[in-house]
Amino acid sequence: MGQHSTKDIRNVCLLGHGGDGKTSLAEAMLYVTKGTDRLGKTPEGNTVCDYDPEEIKRGFSLSASIAPIVWKNVKINVIDTPGFLDFSGEVFQAIRVAGSAIIAVDAKSGVEVGTELAWDYATEAGIPKAFFINKFDDPEASFHRTFDALRETFGVSVCPVIIPAGANRNIYLNLLDLKAFTFDDNGKCTETEIPDDLKERTETYHTMFLESIAETSDELMEKFFAEEEITRAEAEKALHDGLIAGSIAPVYCGSALKLRGITTLLDNIADSFPSHVAKExxxxxxxxxxxxxxxxxxxxxxxxxxxxxxxxxxxxxxxxxxxxxxxxxxxxxxxxxxxxxxxxxxxxxxxxxxxxxxxxxxxxxxxxxxxxxxxxxxxxxxVDGTVRYRKIAYPEPFLTMAISPKAKGDEDKIASGVNKLLEEDYTLRFENNAETKQLVIKGLGDIHLDTVVSKLKSRYGVSVDLTEPRIAYRETIKKKVQAEGKHKKQSGGHGQYGHVRIEFGPGEAEGLTFTESVVGGSVPKGFFPAVEKGLNEAMQKGVLAGFPMVNLAANLYDGSYHDVDSSEMAFKLAASLAYKDGIPKAAPVILEPVGSLKVKIPDSMMGDVIGDINKRRGRVMGMNAMEGKKGYQIVEAEVPSAEMADYTVALRAISGGKGSFTFYFERYEEAPGPVAQKIIEEAKKNEEA
Structure with missing residues (x-):
């Protein structure tokens, strides 16, 4: 391939919805540039970019893959990316090093969730973007419907450049040169004149082309409205400048499987897309x-x-x-x-x-x-280690599952394997939750975590199960009580003696607020730390369901001791007995974690989303129009964590994949009576099991 100068290098990432033909487009580019001697196909599992066994098995991309090609003496690093939201971390990686993005669109399905997300990602990154409407080999493909949907969604910046025509879509029209092209089975392009029956269609879309490029400058806008001629040179410069500035998103068309429109797309990448130094x-x-x-x-x-x-x-x-x-x-x-x-x-x-x-x-x-x-x-x-380039900001994982080995004793294998995967997947999280005694894994969706399970088995030889994680509940009390604890034991020689009287009540701090008001030395000061330690240890297990006790105030106000038999251990045990005596009488309650939920959703789906939140015992806190995203709302709510286990799947079903959400722990709240009773019963079953 040889080395190319910076001005002759293009880094182009392929974005879009899952199944819109990004990998097929990369494969077509490779084939027509002789980067490969056969046209790989995803269903056959023989593409260059989807080479991982998991990708071949599933039939779709899981990671970003690079396919460098050369066209017109320009090196083009094509970066194929996954279309599923579960693997959006890979998309962010590709966008970070790409100079431009081509968004693949299925000519049959039109604008989908992934299309809009691809546009948003590229826009936020500030890189030029273009569309390639793909799959014109499908008899149900429609350029008119798809192009109209693109313009309706993304505005007049969507600029037709190459469009299909003819009954069999075997002719493509170049609106910049006002020429027609045909393609043979190897993707070779032959120029021809525009047939008479297509001139009206050409004129219609050429006007749209001029309308888009006229938006790039006042001078061209004046010419457009005055119906003065915009020369080819002016149009080409406006197309190039508009692409770089982000004010124009050119539209190209073709069929990756039939190799139609590929060479014209490559011509435009080589001629108009920016090099690394273009942004300066x-x-x-x-x-x-x-x-x-x-x-x-x-x-x-x-x-x-x-x-x-x-x-x-x-x-x-x-x-x-x-x-x-x-x-x-x-x-x-x-x-x-x-x-x-x-x-x-x-x-x-x-x-x-x-x-x-x-x-x-x-x-x-x-x-x-x-x-x-x-x-x-x-x-x-x-060279000197002083430069630090802007880092990739990865999406936070939101689906949490407990992970356990199928074979006992394989916990260490899980940790070793997952830690290797963490090196390459920055949207994955893994922790050992000491409180729930579970290994917990977090990802961007069920497909994401399912691939993690498969990789652990195929790469590292460990089979695992994923289950819903236990919820980290808490317990606390609602009223004050006085309690007594006495530890007395005599078995020859020195005995054990510790006696405390403690007032328990709700505390403001998260853990234990310990005070003492002992008068007359009934409990020597040297034993105060032992009493506090005993209470802290006892609080690790609540009296209702064994969950940790929080927000507890304890005041040691009286007790007694023995000159010989009292010890720190004895007073620690006495404090524990006082805890067991008093807490059940202090109106103990179960606390459940509640999180802050933010859902981004189209206006038309607001009712269904809010209804679903209500069913989950959630409280809607507000609704606001989403900035920079017309027709979308952000719903803010507070929802118990226990009700969120299946929310990823539920929101996807409600919104058709158009909704997204974030969920973060906010605080603990008292669980309602019926919910608390169910939690207590479940905890007892687990303890007995």
């Missing part, structure tokens, strides 16, 4: 702020690691982009996060799973280095 600056972290630094392709070398794969055989594979300067295999770079110096001895370019070693990479290019033991995703390595 990159964002870096300086202290607690984000600043901009100039990009210098001849300056000091700096690379940013955007992805890590923990391969069981190769080891850690670090994928990076050369952000500044040039990288070669003689260099040693310093990690700004860890301070470690890493050797760049073996540099690779990656095409799917194929690795090709190279001596150097230009600024803006993408590559991989294996076995950087002190480097992780989001790290910056540079």
């Amino acid at each position: 600056t990159e964002k870096i972290i300086v202290g607690d702020s984000i600043e901009k630094t100039p990009i210098d392709e001849n300056g000091k070398t700096a690379i940013f690691v955007f992805k890590t794969i923990a391969d069981p055989f190769v080891g850690k594979m670090s994928f990076f982009k050369v952000m500044n300067g040039k990288l070669d295999n003689t260099m040693q770079l310093k990690n700004a996060e860890t301070g470690a110096v890493e050797k760049m001895a073996h540099i690779y370019t990656i095409r799917g799973k194929k690795q090709t070693e190279v001596d150097s990479l230009s600024c803006g290019d993408i590559g991989m280095i294996a076995k950087l033991s002190n480097t992780n995703t989001n790290d910056t390595l540079s």
Whole structure:
């Protein structure tokens, strides 16, 4: 492939809804550029980008994959991404190093949830975006319906450039050149004149094309409304400038499976899409702020690691982009996060799973280095270790499950395997919950966690079960009581004696608020710490269902002691007895965790979402129009954590996948009587089991 200069490198990520043909589009690009000698197909499990056994088994992408190609002497790093929301962390990685995005759209299904999310992600990242309306080999495909939906959703910036025509969709119209094209079975493009029966259609969409590019400048807008000619040169410049500025989103069309429209798309990527130096600056972290630094392709070398794969055989594979300067295999770079110096001895370019070693990479290019033991995703390595590029902000996981081994004694295997997966998946969380005595895993959805289960078995040989996690309930009391505890034991020689009188009541602090008001030395001061310790230990188990006791105030006001037999242990046990005597009489209650729920939802689905929240014992706290997202609302509510176990699936069903949510612990509240009784009964069953 050879080395390319920075101005001749394009980094393009493919985004869109699951099943809209992103991987097929990448495969078509590879085939027509002779990057591969056969056209791989997802159903056959032989594509370059979906090479992982899990991807082949499931028939869809699970991770971002790189496919570098060359077209018109321009290197294009195509980054294929998953379409399912469960793997959006991979999308964020791709967008971070991409210079532009192509959003694939199914010509039959039209604008879907993933289409809108792809637009939002690319817009937030500030990268140029274009559409490729795919699957015109499907007899039910409709350009008119799909294009209208794109314009209705994203506005007049959606600009038709290449559109299909003809009864068999075997002719494509280029609205910039006002030419027609046909494609053979190998994707080769042949220019032809526009047939007479298509000239009216061409004129209609050419007017839309001019309308979009006229929006890029006042001069062109005046010409458009005055019906003056906009020259091809003016239109081409406006298309390029508008794409870079984000004011135009060009629309291209074709069929990845039939190789139609691929070469014209590649022409536009090579001619109009930006190189790394086109944006001139990159964002870096300086202290607690984000600043901009100039990009210098001849300056000091700096690379940013955007992805890590923990391969069981190769080891850690670090994928990076050369952000500044040039990288070669003689260099040693310093990690700004860890301070470690890493050797760049073996540099690779990656095409799917194929690795090709190279001596150097230009600024803006993408590559991989294996076995950087002190480097992780989001790290910056540079000559002097002082540069830190803006990190990838990953979505927070929201689905929590308990994970347990099918075979007893495999807990350590789970921890080892999951920790390896954590190196490559920054949307995964794992912890050992000491309170519930469960290993807990968090992810972005049921499919996400299901793939984790599969990888643990295939890579690390451990089979696991996922179950709903136990809820970390609490107990407290609602009224004051006085209680007594006396520990007395005589068995020859020194005995044991401790006697306390304690007033218990609701406390303001989360744990124990311990005070003493002993008069006359009935309990010596030296035993006060033992009493407090005894109470703290006793509070680990409540009297209703064995959950930890919180918000407890205890005042030691009286007691007695023995000169010989009293000890710290005796007073600690006496305090525990007082706890057991008093708490059951102090109106104990069960506390349940309540979280803050924020749901982003289309206006039309508000009623169903609010109704579902009410069924979950939730309280709607407010509703507000979503900024920057027309037709969407944010519903804010407070919901008991116990009612949220299946909310991911429920919201997906209610909203058709258009809704999203965040849920964070807020506080503990008293559980209603019937709910508390059910919790107590369940706890007793678990204790007996």
